[in-house]
Amino acid sequence: MQQALAANTDLRAAAGNIERALAGQDYADAARNPTTSLQATTTYSRRSAEEELRPGKALSNNFVYGLGAGIAYQVDLFGQISRTIESADADTGAARAAYDATRVTVVAETTRAYLDVCSCGREIAVAQRSVALLEKSTELTRALVRAGRGSTLDTTRASNAQKRVALYRLAVLTGHAPEDFPHAVQSCDQEPQLARPIPVRDGASLLRRRPDIRRSEFELHSATARIGVATALPEGHAGCIDRLGRTQ
Incomplete structure (x- = not known):
């Protein structure tokens, strides 16, 4: 067997x-269970003077980094x-x-x-x-x-x-x-x-x-x-x- x-x-x-x-x-x-997400980005660009709160000033190119996170949960309504x-x-x-x-x-x-x-x-x-x-x-x-x-x-x-x-x-x-x-x-x-009957x-x-x-x-x-x-x-x-x- x-x-x-x-x-x-x-x-x-x-x-x-x-x-x-x-x-x-x-x-x-x-x-x-809840699900999570994480996102990271980087770009090389020139930010606007208005975005930096310095109108009229010439800005140089720089690396711009971004980071984001999220969480989601599905409600089992039905x-x-x-x-x-x-x-x-x-x-x-x-x-x-x-x-x-x-x-x-x-x-x-x-x-x-x-x-x-x-x-x-x-x-x-x-x-x-x-x-x-x-x-x-x-x-x-x-x-x-x-x-x-x-x-x-x-x-x-x-x-x-x-x-x-x-x-x-x-x-x-x-x-x-x-x-x-x-x-x-x-x-x-x-x-x-058989040694004994099958139960x-x-x-x-x-x-x-x-x-x-x-x-x-x-x-x-x-x-x-x-x-x-x-x-x-x-x-x-x-x-x-x-x-x-x-x-x-």
């Missing part, structure tokens, strides 16, 4: 989506900022739920592939024991096998092929070649048993734990919040507020 989780590229992409959602959340939160933050928070929750869903899928597929390897190994062992019993049976049984009773051998060949496919699936999931697997994996002939509990708690449902709920929440952002400014007030410079 640890190898599969470390090698899976979908999980790395899902983790990157979480980082992107967190960055968007920080950007949305920053809109609640809830535009709060709805943007709400949407960003929901996007982060959806990204986390998508990561959890991908993790569950990777674990489930790795478990299924490993169980297939062990199951096929058990079937191969059963088929081989059946062949050994046939070899020790009477001439009548040997005659029946020669006459077409070859099902056990067919089962052995089919199980070997299925086991090889399961090993290839494990290779893809864990990022290894099938021949690099430990001997215990390749020679597994008995499926692992599923009631259906409502199961639904609350499912990451795909949580992701859908967060995506719905984000979509409704974006609708609130789009409808936060009435048409009649948007132009006036824009001219006052209180919103973007």
